[in-house]
Amino acid sequence: MPRVVDHPVLIPGSGQIRIAMLACGICGSDDHIIDGSTVPPILPVALCHEASDVVDQRVSRS
Numbered sequence: 683m684p685r686v687v688d689h690p691v692l693i694p695g696s697g698q699i700r701i702a703m704l705a706c707g708i709c710g711s712d713d714h715i716i717d718g719s720t721v722p723p724i725l726p727v728a729l730c731h732e733a734s735d736v737v738d739q740r741v742s743r744s
Contacts, residue, residue: 693739694739694740694741695741696741696742696743696744697741697742697743698741699737699738699739699740699741700737700738700739700740701735701736701737701738702735702736702737702738703733703734703735704733704734704735704736705733705734706730706731706732706733706734707730707732708729708730708732709731709732711731712729712730712731715729716729
């Protein structure tokens with residue numbers, strides 16, 4: 683059964699960015715994983731790949 687899980691906010695390293703997800707939707711593939719008719723290749727899996735995000739933090743290369 684899908685559930686919401688909080689993860690720690692990571693600090694990006696040199697040359698990396700952090701993305702803040704503003705909104706997401708569940709697509710047909712997610713629905714099939716939830717109902718069991720499609721098995722994802724690796725478990726656990728993060729659903730909701732239909733996302734709207736912005737760059738939250740950018741770290742320049744040193």
